[in-house]
Amino acid sequence: MTRAQLPPLVVGTLAVLAVAAYLGVNSPGPGPLAAAHASIEDGEHLSGCVRCHTDEGLVEGCLDCHGDIAAQLRKGEGYHAYLLRGKEPGCKECHPDHLGADFPITPELPAFDHPHVAFALVEGKHAELACGKCHTREGTFLGASQACASCHENIHKEERFLDCAGCHDQTTFTQPKDFKHDKLPLVNGHKGVSCAKCHDDNKNYASVRGRACAECHESPHRAELGSDCESCHPRDAAPWRSASGAVDAALHLRATGFPLEKPHDVLCAECHEGATFAVRFRSPPRPPSSCTACHEDVHKGQFAEKKCLDCHEKDRWKPVRIDHSFFPLRLAHERLECAKCHASGGFEGTPKTCAQCHEDRHQGQFGKTSCDACHTEASFRPSLYDAKRHVTFPLEGAHGKVSCDKCHADGRFRGAPRACSGCHEDRHQGQFGKTSCESCHTTKSFLPSAYAPERHVTFPLTGAHQAIACNACHGDGRFRGAPRSCRGCHEDPHRAQFGKGECTTCHAADSSTFRIRPFDHAKQAGYPLEGAHAEAACARCHVEEKGVRVYRGLSTACTACHTDVHRAQFKGTGCDRCHTSREAWTAKGFDHGKTRFPLDKAHAPVACDRCHLPVRQPDGATAVQYRPLSTECQSCHAVK
Amino acid sequence: MNGNRGGLGGVTLIALFAVAVGVYIGADYYHLPAAARVRHAQHPVLRSSGSVGLACGIAGTALFLVNLSYLLRKRLVSLQWLGTLRAWMGMHVVSGILGALLVLFHSSFLPRSALGILALSGLGIVIATGILGRYLYALVPRAKDGHEMDAPELRAHLLALQKELAAAGIPAEQLLGRKEIRALKKRLKGRPEARLLPLARDFARDRRRLARLNELRSLLGSWRFFHRWLAIVMLVLAGFHVALALRFGDLFA
Numbered sequence: 001m002t003r004a005q006l007p008p009l010v011v012g013t014l015a016v017l018a019v020a021a022y023l024g025v026n027s028p029g030p031g032p033l034a035a036a037h038a039s040i041e042d043g044e045h046l047s048g049c050v051r052c053h054t055d056e057g058l059v060e061g062c063l064d065c066h067g068d069i070a071a072q073l074r075k076g077e078g079y080h081a082y083l084l085r086g087k088e089p090g091c092k093e094c095h096p097d098h099l100g101a102d103f104p105i106t107p108e109l110p111a112f113d114h115p116h117v118a119f120a121l122v123e124g125k126h127a128e129l130a131c132g133k134c135h136t137r138e139g140t141f142l143g144a145s146q147a148c149a150s151c152h153e154n155i156h157k158e159e160r161f162l163d164c165a166g167c168h169d170q171t172t173f174t175q176p177k178d179f180k181h182d183k184l185p186l187v188n189g190h191k192g193v194s195c196a197k198c199h200d201d202n203k204n205y206a207s208v209r210g211r212a213c214a215e216c217h218e219s220p221h222r223a224e225l226g227s228d229c230e231s232c233h234p235r236d237a238a239p240w241r242s243a244s245g246a247v248d249a250a251l252h253l254r255a256t257g258f259p260l261e262k263p264h265d266v267l268c269a270e271c272h273e274g275a276t277f278a279v280r281f282r283s284p285p286r287p288p289s290s291c292t293a294c295h296e297d298v299h300k301g302q303f304a305e306k307k308c309l310d311c312h313e314k315d316r317w318k319p320v321r322i323d324h325s326f327f328p329l330r331l332a333h334e335r336l337e338c339a340k341c342h343a344s345g346g347f348e349g350t351p352k353t354c355a356q357c358h359e360d361r362h363q364g365q366f367g368k369t370s371c372d373a374c375h376t377e378a379s380f381r382p383s384l385y386d387a388k389r390h391v392t393f394p395l396e397g398a399h400g401k402v403s404c405d406k407c408h409a410d411g412r413f414r415g416a417p418r419a420c421s422g423c424h425e426d427r428h429q430g431q432f433g434k435t436s437c438e439s440c441h442t443t444k445s446f447l448p449s450a451y452a453p454e455r456h457v458t459f460p461l462t463g464a465h466q467a468i469a470c471n472a473c474h475g476d477g478r479f480r481g482a483p484r485s486c487r488g489c490h491e492d493p494h495r496a497q498f499g500k501g502e503c504t505t506c507h508a509a510d511s512s513t514f515r516i517r518p519f520d521h522a523k524q525a526g527y528p529l530e531g532a533h534a535e536a537a538c539a540r541c542h543v544e545e546k547g548v549r550v551y552r553g554l555s556t557a558c559t560a561c562h563t564d565v566h567r568a569q570f571k572g573t574g575c576d577r578c579h580t581s582r583e584a585w586t587a588k589g590f591d592h593g594k595t596r597f598p599l600d601k602a603h604a605p606v607a608c609d610r611c612h613l614p615v616r617q618p619d620g621a622t623a624v625q626y627r628p629l630s631t632e633c634q635s636c637h638a639v640k
Numbered sequence: 641m642n643g644n645r646g647g648l649g650g651v652t653l654i655a656l657f658a659v660a661v662g663v664y665i666g667a668d669y670y671h672l673p674a675a676a677r678v679r680h681a682q683h684p685v686l687r688s689s690g691s692v693g694l695a696c697g698i699a700g701t702a703l704f705l706v707n708l709s710y711l712l713r714k715r716l717v718s719l720q721w722l723g724t725l726r727a728w729m730g731m732h733v734v735s736g737i738l739g740a741l742l743v744l745f746h747s748s749f750l751p752r753s754a755l756g757i758l759a760l761s762g763l764g765i766v767i768a769t770g771i772l773g774r775y776l777y778a779l780v781p782r783a784k785d786g787h788e789m790d791a792p793e794l795r796a797h798l799l800a801l802q803k804e805l806a807a808a809g810i811p812a813e814q815l816l817g818r819k820e821i822r823a824l825k826k827r828l829k830g831r832p833e834a835r836l837l838p839l840a841r842d843f844a845r846d847r848r849r850l851a852r853l854n855e856l857r858s859l860l861g862s863w864r865f866f867h868r869w870l871a872i873v874m875l876v877l878a879g880f881h882v883a884l885a886l887r888f889g890d891l892f893a
Contacts, residue, residue, distance in 0.1 A: 005865055009865075009869055012869065012873075013869070013872075013873060016762075016873050016876075016877070017873075017876065019758070020755060020758060020876070020877055020880055023754040023755055023758060024754075024755055024880055024884065027753075027754040028753070028754075028755070028884055028888070029753060029888075030752035030753040030756070031674065031752050031753075049888050053887070053888040053890065057890065058890040092890065093684075096678040098752070099674055099675045099678065100675065103675050107679070615830050616829065616830035
């Protein structure tokens with residue numbers, strides 16, 4: 001540091017420190033205080049900070065002012081004591097300050113559920129109340145009593161009913177949930193009845209009427225049944241209208257002479273119908289053995305000479321005891337509902353022949369032939385009719401395996417077609433005219449055909465053609481007029497490079513691999529393959545372009561296939577001027593004596609690469625420099 | 641400075657990655673205004689006095705103290721055994737950047753107290769001048785151990801270069817600027833001597849710097865004064881901030 005730098009250093013430092021000191025004194029906090037703390041003296045200055053941030057800590061500072069809470073914390077009571085249970089006291093976690101006057105320092109608790117009190121206000125009417133209904137002290141929520149009577153009037157008047165929560169919950173006042181109504185258990189019919197129904201509109205709980213049934217309930221029965229309801233209707237019988245819990249079978253038998261055995265162990269109302277059964281309780285009068293007194297005679301008197309129990313069981317309607325030997329019910333008939341034959345409940349004159357109940361599906365084609373010649377009682381299908389009886393059209397080959405309706409689909413058995421075309425579609429669409437199907441196909445299956453390759457005389461099947469499936473050429477089902485030229489079936493991989501010439505000019509059609517016939521490259525292509533060219537694979541020169549290997553129109557120039565390693569140094573000069581041999585890529589034909597720098601005695605034995613060094617060419621690639629090349633001595637020899 | 645570039649680049653990448661991870665983790669929190677932050681679940685951790693926020697502040701302050709140890713190494717030749725000045729300069733840059741990033745996280749990207757804002761602003765200016773100084777520093781020719789070369793030293797260095805170039809047939813005395821270097825490059829294209837092109841470029845650059853050496857060193861000196869002064873002021877402000885926080889921040893309650 002120089003002396004010249006000292007004054008600005010001192011002035012600058014003092015200026016910054018002054019600003020820092022000013023800010024530290026006048027605005028030391030991280031932000032303005034909340035509105036609730038606006039009254040703190042010098043709250044926004046350093047001197048006021050200590051009012052809250054005391055030497056003992058921030059919590060002590062808070063509690064110095066908030067004495068109510070301090071007192072609650074000391075006693076371990078109230079919401080704050082509940083929140084801080086087992087923790088170090090802390091205020092700022094819930095009541096952060098220095099966030100501006102508008103910041104709500106007390107967090108809003110829209111769903112505050114009073115977790116610190118036993119009588120949590122989370123349900124019923126209390127959940128709908130505004131906070132101020134209970135917290136009546138202005139500016140604080142502290143100090144509200146939890147006793148019901150502090151807000152609610154004790155409508156029961158008596159001191160002994162002050163423990164409201166002993167009977168009531170918060171859901172509804174009028175239906176105390178937990179009250180033990182042990183003198184008259186509120187079960188079954190009494191369950192859910194409003195208290196006011198018995199307790200004089202909720203005004204009298206001490207002395208209550210209604211201990212005897214008749215005090216509340218009007219008897220629907222005749223007077224001679226008495227007032228002792230519970231002799232028939234026990235208090236816990238459910239439902240009340242069912243007296244079966246009290247009126248047992250023995251009582252019923254004794255009183256009526258009708259035993260309540262199965263299936264008569266039913267509710268009273270099933271026999272003694274209607275709400276007015278009080279006056280008809282002993283109705284309908286009938287002897288115990290008379291079923292029809294209660295049950296309808298579904299047979300409409302057809303069996304007047306018989307009793308119901310002759311056919312039906314006492315305890316159930318089915319099965320019945322009926323002698324059906326006049327028409328034995330076997331197989332499918334055995335499983336039928338009675339009503340299938342005895343429609344409308346008629347039993348007299350029920351038909352006995354097949355045709356009387358069953359429709360003739362053959363529509364009379366078999367005349368008077370009995371149904372059971374082909375069918376049994378087990379089922380209509382399968383028929384007893386078999387292939388041996390199918391003599392007019394022997395069922396051979398595949399015909400023996402198909403179902404009847406494949407040929408007799410329309411139910412036509414008499415006069416069904418016998419020619420192949422009667423049932424089978426002509427897949428050849430008439431291409432073979434009147435040639436019979438049997439000349440190529442058998443009844444065993446349509447394919448494979450019995451057609452032998454030797455019969456394919458119009459296009460002899462040789463080479464690979466022997467091994468392919470018929471549909472490879474006749475894929476479209478075309479047998480007459482199928483193409484015979486190669487292009488008719490094969491795609492031209494050369495993309496017409498050879499015009500309309502026949503493929504067999506080069507390829508052997510009778511070969512399984514479509515091999516190329518001996519090809520004379522000199523005569524047929526006009527470019528003799530000599531030296532290394534004779535050994536090279538065809539694909540080296542005949543490369544693929546756009547997916548097609550190029551054979552026609554190829555240049556015979558060396559550079560068409562070979563890279564010019566001289567990078568155009570000999571542009572315009574044919575490669576074969578120096579490289580005369582095609583056996584190997586050597587410059588045998590080059591004579592350095594014909595250049596402008598003949599090799600004299602000293603230079604003759606020198607290796608070429610001593611003078612012809614690799615040099616970066618104009619196109620950026622590196623190549624041995626041959627021309628132009630300086631013939632000056634210094635270009636190769638360093639001058640020392 | 642070339643040797644430091646890789647290391648500095650790596651540190652910059654790590655720092656950016658750390659910032660990205662930190663911002664990603666606290667994205668929900670950091671984008672909120674101050675009043676909304678206090679009810680956020682991450683507030684106890686990410687606020688300035690929270691567990692992570694306070695740790696970042698302490699670590700950042702510690703890094704600044706480490707950062708200033710560069711001045712000691714520079715002053716005391718006896719500390720040469722602790723490494724080259726070039727390496728210490730790298731440490732100075734790295735600790736400065738990392739310290740600043742930690743302090744930024746400590747502020748939770750929302751400094752609120754006036755002194756904190758002032759100290760953070762000072763830190764921002766120090767870092768900005770540091771980045772600028774990093775380029776001024778590179779403009780002054782330096783020896784391999786990082787010390788600034790004076791004029792005689794630079795002249796000797798240029799002479800050595802000139803001899804090496806002349807041995808390869810390159811007339812160094814003609815190399816004045818980029819134009820001559822381009823012409824030389826064209827001339828040497830494809831020749832073995834082309835390998836000496838970087839040497840020729842160094843020669844031309846150092847030659848230009850020799851011509852302006854006094855101005856460069858004077859500029860660097862002024863910058864250094866300003867940078868140091870700002871750093872000290874920033875530290876004093878940070879000291880105020882720390883003192884206030886310790887007294888009133890209820891930090892370890």
